[in-house]
Structures are given as C-alpha cells and as structure tokens.
Amino acid sequence: MAVRKTASSTPAGEPSVAIVARQAVRGLTPYAQGKSSVEGHFESIKLSSNESPLGPSPDAIAAYHEAAKRLFRYPDGGQKALRKAIAEIHGLGSAQIVCGNGSEELQLLLVRAFVTPGEEVICSEHSFAMGRTHAKSQGATIITAPEAQMRADADAILSRLSKKTRMIMLASPNNPVGDYMRRDELARLVAGVPKDVVIIYDGAYADYVDASDYDDGLLLPRQSPNVVVTRTFSKLYGLAGLRIGWMCADPSVVAAVEPIRTPFNTNAAALAAAEAAVLDVGYAAMVKAHNSKWLSKITEALRSIGYDVPPSVANFYLIRFDATGAFTAEAAAEFLLKRGIIPRPVGAGGPAGCLRITVGLEHENEAVIEALREFRASCARNRTA
Ligand SMILES: *Cc1c(COP(=O)(O)O)cnc(C)c1O
Numbered sequence: 001m002a003v004r005k006t007a008s009s010t011p012a013g014e015p016s017v018a019i020v021a022r023q024a025v026r027g028l029t030p031y032a033q034g035k036s037s038v039e040g041h042f043e044s045i046k047l048s049s050n051e052s053p054l055g056p057s058p059d060a061i062a063a064y065h066e067a068a069k070r071l072f073r074y075p076d077g078g079q080k081a082l083r084k085a086i087a088e089i090h091g092l093g094s095a096q097i098v099c100g101n102g103s104e105e106l107q108l109l110l111v112r113a114f115v116t117p118g119e120e121v122i123c124s125e126h127s128f129a130m131g132r133t134h135a136k137s138q139g140a141t142i143i144t145a146p147e148a149q150m151r152a153d154a155d156a157i158l159s160r161l162s163k164k165t166r167m168i169m170l171a172s173p174n175n176p177v178g179d180y181m182r183r184d185e186l187a188r189l190v191a192g193v194p195k196d197v198v199i200i201y202d203g204a205y206a207d208y209v210d211a212s213d214y215d216d217g218l219l220l221p222r223q224s225p226n227v228v229v230t231r232t233f234s235k236l237y238g239l240a241g242l243r244i245g246w247m248c249a250d251p252s253v254v255a256a257v258e259p260i261r262t263p264f265n266t267n268a269a270a271l272a273a274a275e276a277a278v279l280d281v282g283y284a285a286m287v288k289a290h291n292s293k294w295l296s297k298i299t300e301a302l303r304s305i306g307y308d309v310p311p312s313v314a315n316f317y318l319i320r321f322d323a324t325g326a327f328t329a330e331a332a333a334e335f336l337l338k339r340g341i342i343p344r345p346v347g348a349g350g351p352a353g354c355l356r357i358t359v360g361l362e363h364e365n366e367a368v369i370e371a372l373r374e375f376r377a378s379c380a381r382n383r384t385a
Helices: 058-070 080-090 103-114 129-137 154-158 183-192 251-260 268-279 281-305 329-338 362-384
Strands: 003-009 015-019 097-100 120-124 141-145 165-171 198-202 227-232 245-248 316-320 354-358
Touching: 058 268, 080 097, 080 245, 080 268, 097 103, 097 251, 103 129, 103 165, 103 198, 103 227, 103 245, 103 251, 120 129, 120 154, 129 141, 129 165, 154 183, 183 198, 268 281, 281 316, 281 362, 329 354, 329 362
Parallel strands: 120 141, 120 165, 165 198, 198 227
Antiparallel strands: 003 015, 097 245, 227 245, 316 354
C-alpha cells in the first residue's frame, strides 16, 4: 500500500503517515450540497436543491409510519411491491426495474458493472455531477460533450465516440438549465451509438415534463438494450430524504447490476413510501400542475423585469448574470440570502455567472420575484449613480 509522510504527528509525537487513495480517487472532491439555512433567519426559504415544496403524498407519509411497526425486519431485497407498482403506473415490466438508494446509486452500479478502468465515458455537459464522479472513481476517462444550445446535443456526443467509449451519460431535462433533448434528436443519438455502449438517460425531472416532443425514454430499452433510464423519487414525489430511485433497463442490464447491488440498498421505509407515492397519481398530478403554473409565472415575471432566464421544463430555473460589475450571480445570491432566500450556491459545478433556483410555494416564489425586482433596481441605481 502506498504511504506518504506528512507533517502531522501522532499523539505520541511520532511522525504519522497518510494512507493514499487509488489514483482514480485522488483529486475527487466531495459533492457540494445545497445550503439549507441562513444565519439570522429562523425560517429560510430553501430553494437550492430542487426538492418538492409540497412534500410527499399523504399516502406516502402514512405508509412510512406503517413501516415503523416492522423496523426489526429486513426490507424485501427483491423490491417486489415497489417494482410492481412502478411497472403498473408506467406500463413497464417488473423485470425491467431495479430500485436504488437514490438514482445516484444506480448510476454507480451501472458504472461498476460496465466500465473498465481506462475506458471512456462521454458526459453531456449538464449531466448529473455524481455520475461523472462515479465514472472517474472507476478509472474512466471523462470526455465532456458541450451543450451549445443549453441541452444535450446528439452531434456533440456522437462526434466524441471512440473505440474506447463504453458509456454515455446525459440528463434530460438537464441540470442546472432545465431544457430537454428533443425526441427526434434522442432517437438519432440512440441510432448512432454502437450497441455495446451503455447510454444512461437520466430522467430525474421527467415527471414534470409535458412537451409533446419530449421522450421519457422508458420504451427505449425494449428496442435498444444498451439504453438505461434512471428516475427518482427525490423531486416530484418529495422523498429526497428517504433516498429512493429506480431504473428501467433491458433484463440483461438488470442481470449485470443485480449481483453487485447490496441486497438491502433500499430500506423498508423508502420502499413503502415510494410505492404509496407512485400509486397516488392524483397527488403527483397536483404537484406537477403547481410546478407548471409557477414555473411559467416566475419565468414571465423575471423576464419582464429584465432577467435572462433560459427555457426550463423542470422544477427549477436558471438566471444568467454579468461576469463583472454590480449585476453578478454572487451579488444576487448575497442579496437573496440577506432576505432568507437560498438559491443554489454559485460555482457548485454549474455554468459560471448563473444562479439556479427551485420552484417553491406561492409565497416563496413571490418573495424571490420581489427580491430580484429590488436587486435589479438597486443595480440600475448603482449604474446611473
Ligand atoms: C436531483 C437529481 C437526481 C436525483 O438523484 P437521487 O439520487 O435520485 O436523489 C439525478 N439526476 C439529476 C440530474 C438530478 O438533478
């Protein structure tokens, strides 16, 4: 094992040695979670992590409490009830579904199952940060495909294929922009990728999308077994705290992942709550309608004030600021934080000069619009002064 002498010393005063991680793991940085409180504000408005402001379905909460009565039991390692519920609601086969400790874990399992160190993983620019970290830690070479139009771009990905490409990761809608790849472009991507290259199509925000030219990809694995769709209960279903997601894949992909999935990766409370949540289609529709209504209201309001807000179909929106001067993302974030409003931290892996803000409750959204109106006005004053 590689060891390295450090300047620090043990309590006994002897020089200590640091244990050095594998090459692929060195230099990785821990995930930067959205801030959850502001000093001096008892009830801050947390809009930094795309959580559902409406919380989970009451049925999910009831199922969670019910699960408390059986905490001494191991969960169902086969995840049968939840797989069946997801299959039923989405018109899929149970054998296509695997649930994970968040969709994030499923991306890790897919990387471990398919990527050999030294192979290439093409990550679309605004794909999920953790997927990229998992691929790096596996020893893969990350090739970034730019998103010139602020969404995953088939040609940018296809032109980066090489003999070493083993996996492609993209999110649609993406994060932190919120735009989506059009159906025909997704079809062109899938058609142009060799059949042994695994495509992870991350649909964390698919539940929010209405656009008729959006494809949630769930039917793709039937014709193209190399396509895997990951989904989550963390966003629209309001269960981020329980850590539960799922993937839809060809049975051969399921067979590759199952042996390396820890048998109890999804806990009993999460399985029960997610099952109730997915079956409560009325509640999900209500959450989706709240989001659609507020996303368009906020976008319109901010654009009319003079903000540059690229199109989003997810549960968040991105705002672009100047690189220098008074009207920067840093200044805007500071202005919002003073009012107890928490946007996604600037520089947490997203595009420079932007803020990402989650759609919240009515009064939260109105507070954001009002604060940003004031911020814009204060910048205009400074400019003329
Ligand atoms: C929030 C998010 C997820 C969800 O991850 P979980 O592990 O299921 O909570 C996945 N992908 C993207 C792009 C996200 O923004």
